Amino acid sequence: MAKIIDGKAIAKKLRAVVATQAAVLKEQDVIPGLAVILVGDDPASEIYVRNKERAAAKVGVNAKTFKYPNDATEAEVLAQVEALNQDETIDAILVQSPVPSQINEQKVQEAILPAKDVDGFHPENSGRLFAGQKGYYPIANTPRGIMTMLRHEEIDLVGKHVVVLGRSILVGRPMFALLQAANASVTLLHRYTPADLRRQLLATADVVVVATGVPNLIMGADLKPGATVIDVGMNRLPGNKLVGDVNFETATKVAGAITPVPGGVGPMTIATLLETTVELAANHHQIELEQGWQNI
Numbered sequence: 001m002a003k004i005i006d007g008k009a010i011a012k013k014l015r016a017v018v019a020t021q022a023a024v025l026k027e028q029d030v031i032p033g034l035a036v037i038l039v040g041d042d043p044a045s046e047i048y049v050r051n052k053e054r055a056a057a058k059v060g061v062n063a064k065t066f067k068y069p070n071d072a073t074e075a076e077v078l079a080q081v082e083a084l085n086q087d088e089t090i091d092a093i094l095v096q097s098p099v100p101s102q103i104n105e106q107k108v109q110e111a112i113l114p115a116k117d118v119d120g121f122h123p124e125n126s127g128r129l130f131a132g133q134k135g136y137y138p139i140a141n142t143p144r145g146i147m148t149m150l151r152h153e154e155i156d157l158v159g160k161h162v163v164v165l166g167r168s169i170l171v172g173r174p175m176f177a178l179l180q181a182a183n184a185s186v187t188l189l190h191r192y193t194p195a196d197l198r199r200q201l202l203a204t205a206d207v208v209v210v211a212t213g214v215p216n217l218i219m220g221a222d223l224k225p226g227a228t229v230i231d232v233g234m235n236r237l238p239g240n241k242l243v244g245d246v247n248f249e250t251a252t253k254v255a256g257a258i259t260p261v262p263g264g265v266g267p268m269t270i271a272t273l274l275e276t277t278v279e280l281a282a283n284h285h286q287i288e289l290e291q292g293w294q295n296i
């Protein structure tokens with residue numbers, strides 16, 4: 001049976017480090033400010049907003065949510081971003097993905113000041129990631145949190161075959177870049193990958209990261225025995241049960257280690273979001289911090 005990777009417990013340790021960092025800022029009268037813009041009513045986004053407000057308050061981050069209806073205009077959202085760019089009390093801005101179709105998500109991402117871009121979606125930040133640049137810049141929190149989790153679990157990536165399923169800007173693409181920077185051999189698959197090719201590649205994967213939004217896409221029989229499985233899926237089934245993209249029942253019998261849903265990647269995303277927020281606040285006020293993940 002696979003080891004269950006306890007994302008909730010690792011997130012708790014990371015939040016404790018972030019709380020210490022926030023306390024350092026507080027000594028200099030800096031309270032990190034995170035602004036979240038939520039347009040419409042995506043179910044995964046609702047969970048995210050609820051959990052992150054709770055977690056932010058506990059570590060000493062001031063989180064504010066700006067809710068807009070499904071029919072909000074692009075101009076309204078851009079005006080909100082602009083106001084937050086100018087707001088000295090706001091260090092980090094996040095626009096929940098997805099946004100309704102009348103709003104050009106790309107345009108909104110590019111409107112956020114790169115220094116306040118807590119998701120790392122601005123091309124100035126994502127460009128640095130894809131160029132493999134050194135130095136500090138914000139990186140998408142879900143893949144960054146997954147890297148922290150893999151490091152915490154001491155899972156070796158050097159030269160290993162890692163299969164990433166899904167190519168979103170939120171997860172798949174930055175995940176690919178981070179794993180590659182960690183010297184893994186990364187294969188990025190997506191909805192147009194034929195099932196038999198997917199099966200062939202998965203059979204040789206030492207680590208699998210699944211971020212597709214398709215429940216039960218990956219079964220135990222698809223995995224190489226002993227593989228590490230990271231399930232990013234967040235699917236609500238009828239009856240309100242929350243499941244990932246991996247069939248947990250069968251996968252635990254084959255994998256070496258696996259993240260559960262809930263209690264795996266989700267809590268790490270939130271803890272990492274707070275970590276990035278505190279880093280952006282420190283940069284904004286030119287205060288030195290010790291690096292977070294090294295201390296967990």
Ligand SMILES: Nc1nc(=O)c2c([nH]1)NC[C@@H]1CN(c3ccc(C(=O)N[C@@H](CCC(=O)O)C(=O)O)cc3)C=[N+]21
Nearest residue numbers: 044045047048051095096097119262263264266267269
């Ligand atoms: N710009 C942007 N950045 C995001 O990072 C982003 C986004 N948009 N849009 C929505 C998705 C979804 N997402 C979640 C994060 C944590 C949980 C989470 O806390 N999950 C708990 C759920 C527990 C419960 O049931 O409450 C868990 O997995 O244990 C859920 C969903 C971030 N997203």
